[in-house]
Amino acid sequence: MSRVQTLTVAVAGVALLAPSASSAAESVHLRPSRTEARRVAAGSALPTALPHVAVPHRGRVEPVARDGRREILTPGAVGPGSSATPGPGDSASAASDAAASDGPAADAATTTGSATPEDSGPSPSGGSEPSAPARVTAADLLARVSGCTPVSRGKYRKDRGRAATVPVCGTREAVYWKADMDIDCDGRPGRHCNAATDPSFSSSTAFAQSDGRPLSSEKLPYVVVPAPSSIWDYRDHGVRGGSVAAVVYRDRVRYAVVGDTGPTDIIGEASYAAAESLGIDPDPRSGGTPSGATYIVFKDSRVTPLEDKEAAETQGERLAREFVDSAD
Numbered sequence: 001m002s003r004v005q006t007l008t009v010a011v012a013g014v015a016l017l018a019p020s021a022s023s024a025a026e027s028v029h030l031r032p033s034r035t036e037a038r039r040v041a042a043g044s045a046l047p048t049a050l051p052h053v054a055v056p057h058r059g060r061v062e063p064v065a066r067d068g069r070r071e072i073l074t075p076g077a078v079g080p081g082s083s084a085t086p087g088p089g090d091s092a093s094a095a096s097d098a099a100a101s102d103g104p105a106a107d108a109a110t111t112t113g114s115a116t117p118e119d120s121g122p123s124p125s126g127g128s129e130p131s132a133p134a135r136v137t138a139a140d141l142l143a144r145v146s147g148c149t150p151v152s153r154g155k156y157r158k159d160r161g162r163a164a165t166v167p168v169c170g171t172r173e174a175v176y177w178k179a180d181m182d183i184d185c186d187g188r189p190g191r192h193c194n195a196a197t198d199p200s201f202s203s204s205t206a207f208a209q210s211d212g213r214p215l216s217s218e219k220l221p222y223v224v225v226p227a228p229s230s231i232w233d234y235r236d237h238g239v240r241g242g243s244v245a246a247v248v249y250r251d252r253v254r255y256a257v258v259g260d261t262g263p264t265d266i267i268g269e270a271s272y273a274a275a276e277s278l279g280i281d282p283d284p285r286s287g288g289t290p291s292g293a294t295y296i297v298f299k300d301s302r303v304t305p306l307e308d309k310e311a312a313e314t315q316g317e318r319l320a321r322e323f324v325d326s327a328d
Contacts, residue, residue, distance in 0.1 A: 152232035156267035179268030181293040185284040190218040198284035207241030210305035221274035222259025229264035238299030255316025
């Protein structure tokens with residue numbers, strides 16, 4: 001081989017080992033040229049020299065909501081562009097994503113939701129408050145006094161000249177008797193109760209109202225107890241003027257007070273107003289009823305002032321309920 005051919009082969013070998021001009025230019029082109037520097041100065045972005053390579057994180061980054069609170073991403077959340085249908089467990093994630101997004105939907109997701117246990121309560125129609133007890137009926141009271149434990153030493157007559165057949169019975173709460181009803185028209189004179197309408201009329205009563213005047217038989221429902229005697233003394237059993245009484249006739253119950261005393265040997269009498277409220281003829285001459293009236297006087301009770309009819313009704317209903325519900 002000639003020296004010329006040997007030199008040519010050597011040069012070719014060197015050319016094969018040397019990088020190409022373009023490769024050298026690419027390896028050197030890591031600094032911006034003056035032209036590119038001018039573009040950066042003018043606000044243009046510097047071209048990327050190397051392609052971007054994504055580096056995987058060790059864990060998934062948890063996004064932060066706009067208000068600074070951390071949102072919890074539930075497992076199985078799908079990324080943008082995914083066509084996967086969220087399952088039942090993805091609803092919380094959807095609500096969380098909506099809260100972090102902008103616009104009305106985010107506000108709705110933030111302000112709406114299921115009620116907490118503290119927010120839930122009984123509905124107005126649920127009737128959480130206890131209902132008022134039913135009113136005491138005539139049947140309730142008559143059942144309660146169906147028997148008799150006598151507290152009187154003897155028995156009373158219903159009317160003068162009649163046999164004594166009526167005992168006074170008692171319990172811990174009350175005394176009671178079953179008799180007729182005569183009309184007591186005594187007290188302050190009125191249209192129906194006066195000396196002209198009642199041959200036995202008296203302008204006084206054993207107990208007076210708060211202003212010291214006698215009671216009005218026409219206006220105030222009251223019952224009459226026998227005056228103290230060897231048969232029975234009402235004062236020994238917690239009874240006095242103004243004590244609360246329940247009077248039962250047929251299917252009616254009315255509440256009254258102890259307002260007057262009668263003969264020592266006769267029982268069964270009430271005021272004009274008491275008879276009228278029970279549907280009994282209140283006429284002092286021809287009214288009243290020969291039987292069927294039950295008188296129940298509650299021990300140690302009292303209406304003050306004595307003439308307060310509303311107080312007698314309120315206390316009477318309460319005491320009657322306690323009497324009916326009592327064990328003895």
